[in-house]
Amino acid sequence: MxxxxxxxxxxxxxxxxxxxxxxxxxxxxxxxxxxxxxxxYFVASKGITTFTKDGVSVSEFLFGTRWSPDDNHFGAFPFIYGSFLTSLLAAAIASPLSICAALFMTEIVPTWGKKLLQPVIELLAGIPSVVYGFIGLSILVPVLRDTFPGQGIGVAAGAIVLSIMILPTITSIATDALSSLPRNLKEASYGLGSTRWQTIKGVVLPTVMPSILTGVVLGMARAFGEALAVQMVIGNAPHVPSSLFESASTLTSVITLNMSNTVMGTAQNNALWSMALILLLMTFVFIFVVRLLERRHRL
Structure with missing residues (x-):
């Protein structure tokens, strides 16, 4: 033994x-x-050098519209405006499509809808950003050029490309939220005589709305920090656009285009680090908003 x-x-x-x-x-x-x-610490220490060493005021940097490093003018407002404009437009385009796709997969035809759309969503999530930019430059820009005034390159092209890129993020989070919804809520609505659409409108969407908004905010965060795809279709013009079909620029595109062409420690290089600091702070803002939405959802 x-x-x-x-x-x-x-x-x-x-x-x-x-x-x-x-x-x-x-x-x-x-x-x-x-x-x-x-x-x-590294990004913040580099970013504040523009204001402490180079003599650029915070108001001039944030609200100035002239970007001319040779003349020591570092107005980053056109790039900040372009980043917010393209991100908001991308979220406005992608959110309804994502919510409808999630409802289709979970509430309308859950038996075969998920089998149809889930591989498509996963495929969109796995495509590199340079492919999105190249397709946008080759297909979307000519269509916009032939349909609307302008050269096709501009804010509208950047927003449409970004909206396709953030579709998987919003759709996945909305699908998870709808799938985790307690079944007794819908059964109670059906028991009161509500139709499917009345249940979706009056019960399902209001209940999962905080989670859906979380997906929208996360999608905006990705759109705000995207560089390569937007850089290829937005035009990279350092001015505030007066139309959606005019060229513009974003913080990320300016950083990627100019960082390798500047010398470390110069005023222009420090200004680019200040833009990176703005991107970092905006990331914190997006995370804070997501936490607030999650807290509201728990309550």
């Missing part, structure tokens, strides 16, 4: 394994915190 395992030995072994796992997890978390703090 084999001897029974030593119980104190097994207990010590389990405690040792638990201690090792807890220590490894703590080290990984601390390493992640150090990386985040280092990134924030």
């Amino acid at each position: 084999s001897a029974k395992p030593d119980q104190p030995y097994l207990l010590r072994k389990h405690k040792t394994e638990e201690w090792i796992g807890r220590g490894y997890t703590t080290i990984c978390v601390m390493f992640l915190i150090v990386i985040i703090i280092s990134i924030v």
Whole structure:
């Protein structure tokens, strides 16, 4: 007969394994915190140099419309405006499509709708941004040029390309929210004589709206930080557009186009780091909004 395992030995072994796992997890978390703090400190220290060393005022940088590094004019308002405009338009285009796709998969035809749309959503999420930009430049821009005034390159092209890029994000979150909705809520609505559309409008959408808004905000965050696809179709003109079909520019496109052509420590390079700081702060704002929406959803 084999001897029974030593119980104190097994207990010590389990405690040792638990201690090792807890220590490894703590080290990984601390390493992640150090990386985040280092990134924030580096970008912030570089970004504020424009205002502390180069003599550019915060109001001139945020609200100035003239971008001329050779003349020491660093007005970033056209780029900030372009980033917000394209992101908001992309969210306005993508949100209804994403919500309808999620409703189609979960409420209308849940048996085969998800099998039809889920691979398409996953395919859209896996396509590189340069492919979106190239397709937009080759197909979308000529269509806009032939249909509307202008050259086709501009805010509208950038917003449409971004809307397609953020479709998977909003659709996936909306689908998860609709799938996790308690079934008794819909059954109670049907029991009162409501139709499917009345149930969707009066029960389903109001209940999951915080989660859907979370998906919209996350989609806007991705659109706000996208660089390559927008850079290829927006025109990269340093002025405030007066029409959706005029060329414009965004913070990310300006940074990617000019960062490699500037010398570290110069005023123009510091101004680009200030734009990166704005992008970082906007990321924090988006995260804060998402947390508020999640808190409201829990309540």
